[in-house]
Amino acid sequence: MIDPEARYLRTHEWAKEEGKGIFAVGLSSYALEQLGDIVYLELSEKGDTVEQGGTFGVVESVKAASDLYAPLGGEIVEVNHAVSDNPDMLKEDPYEEGWLVKIKASNPSEFEDLMDAKEYKQFLETEAE
Amino acid sequence: MYDCHLECGGRLVDFAGWHMPVQYQKGILQEHLETRRSAGLFDVSHMGRFEIAGRRALEFLRWVLTNDAAALPVGRAHYTLLADETGGAIDDAYLYRFSPEQWLLVVNAANTYKDWEYLRRKAEELGRGVQLKNVSEELAMIALQGPRSESLLLGMIEGGQLPEPKRNSLGAVRIAGCEVLIGRTGYTGEPVCFELFVPAKAAESVWRRLTAAGACPVGLGARDTLRLEASLPLYGHEYGRDVTGREIPILACPAAKVGVNLKDPERRFIGREALEEQSCTLKKGICAFRVFGKGVVRAGAAVFQGLREIGRVTSGTVVPYWVPRAVSCPHHCGHGAGWEAHFSGQTAQRAIGLAMLEGPLGAGALIEIDLRGRRVEAEVVKRNLDNSCGPITFAVV
The missing domain is CATH 3.30.70.1400 (Aminomethyltransferase beta-barrel domains)
Known part of the structure; x- marks a missing residue:
């Protein structure tokens, strides 16, 4: 499942514009499926700054830890503690309830650098080969 | 058995030249829990x-x-x-x-x-x-582990007898019209455990009988969490070379003690002199630990006591467990109620592992482990799983 509204990184993080330069960020359902059971989620704190492509947290599956990369640079203005307390939520609704952080972008045009839903879909098809 | 794994929703990877399932439909956590409560089925033909x-x-x-x-x-x-x-x-x-x-x-x-x-x-x-x-190709190997394994097998045996109920005893039975060699062995810590040696051509039908009878297919992912919860060593982690490239002495691993026999002084075997010396002089060892608080420590992480680095994690993961129902019997052995009554249905998770530590440290010692630059508190424990009181195991939490 791919959210048509979101834009994507090759590392499977998505971003969605919420207005006023603020973007919600999460993980695509493809990434969640690949990770398997998620047992722990560590997210940056409110007020932290992150660059585009920088890490804003770690997601732990049973097998391994994977870094989470920011689709846009800026300040983290909100953190979804409901998800970090209960990572099972992620799979149920990866593009709405399952957002991870909200970033106030220092340069909102970075959003245009990301793959749109159609490009991400093609990217996943080539990945699968 | 490729088709069997796909039928069960297996996610296959290349492992040592074999296509092996990391997990099936239910996922690693559920497969682990099913093995502890019921019966887990493992294709271990890659061995x-x-x-x-x-x-x-x-x-x-x-x-x-x-x-x-x-x-x-x-x-x-x-x-x-x-x-x-x-x-x-x-x-x-x-x-x-x-x-x-x-x-x-x-x-x-x-x-x-x-x-x-x-x-x-x-x-x-x-x-x-x-x-x-x-005979790796012609003889398939299937493990069936967990408290319900024995009744599952008894329901499908056409001849022969199960091995006597003692770990490491062997027997031969007929299943699906085929001679199957069985050992009461395994790599999960389960007291009720079987490993089946089946002619490769009959492996699929034996596998399908067992899944149809309710055994839960378990992949390599949960195989690792199960062995680690039982503090069982894995080559490449607790044996072989450590993260710094140094050879790990065999007897650093407590589990090795039952696999090294020095009793007969006349027997010359490869490594004997070195092992005799290890048995007297070794000042480090593999210890089980549990992590307090949140975070999963992984192999390679440094372990500290105060400022001093005292070793490295050799294996670390998170394991799920059944929260034990409070019972009056101090041995949890379910007097009167039957063991099924002890599974409350409630589950939780905890981070555990094995580490090579100087000392080696005894149970109860507090340690700190590096987790991405911060330190998490942990405790050396005697064991993370109590399997001394069959047929079921208990998480030691």
Whole structure:
């Protein structure tokens, strides 16, 4: 499942514009499926700054830890503690309830650098080969 | 058995030249829990299986393996290792004696080729009289582990008898019209445990019978969490070379003690001198630990006491467990109620692992482990799983 509204990184993080330069960020359902059971989620704190492509947290599956990369640079203005307390939520609704952080972008045009839903879909098809 | 794995929703990866499932439909956590409460089914055909026979077979085994094959009666299996001269592990293994004149050695998948070449070379050194046969392809291996395993098997046996209810005992039965060799062995810590050796052509039908009877297919992911919860070593982590590239002494691993037999002073085996020295002088060891608070520590993480680094994590993961129902019997053995009553249905998770530590430290010692630059508190424990009171196990939390 791919959210048509979101834009994507090759590392499977998505971003969605919420207005006023603020973007919600999460993980695509493809990434969640690949990770398997998620047992722990560590997210940056409110007020932290992150660059585009920088890490804003770690997601732990049973097998391994994977870094989470920011689709846009800026300040983290909100953190979804409901998800970090209960990572099972992620799979149920990866593009709405399952957002991870909200970033106030220092340069909102970075959003245009990301793959749109159609490009991400093609990217996943080539990945699968 | 490729089709079987796909039918069960297996997510397959390449592992030591085999297509093996990391997990099935239910996922690692659920597969782990099902094994502890019910019965887990594992295709472990990727492991190496060698038959050893010939007039000098026993002499050969007593020379290349650390445990004493002469102490292994027919109808029994034991844990053993292939040591090198410096007391490190070439591999760890299980030796089965189904018949008087023939032994079956099961080795790690990733080491099958290395072990095979090594053993062939050693057999040549000894001269004639040892026949080695690699039966990994023709003989499939299926593990069935957990409290319900025995009743599942009893429901499908067409002849023969299960091995007597004692760990490491062996037997032979008929399932799906086929002769199946069975050992009460396994790699999960479950007191009720079986490993089945099945002719490859019958493996799929045996597998399907077991899944149809309710056994839960379990992949390599949960195989690792189950063994780690039971503090069982894995070559490449607790044996072989450590993260810094140094050889790990075999006897640093407490589990190795049952696989090294120094009793017969006349028996010269490869690595004996080094192992004798280790048994007197070793000042470090593999310890089980549990992590307090949140975070999962992984292999390679540094372990501290205060400012001093005292070792490294060799294996670390998170495991799920059944929250035990409060019971009055101090042994949790379910007097009167039947063991099923002890599964409350509530589950939780905890981070645990094994670490090579100086000392070695005793149970109760507090340690700190590096987790991405911060430190998490942990405690050395005697064990993370209580399996002393069958047929079910309890998480020690």
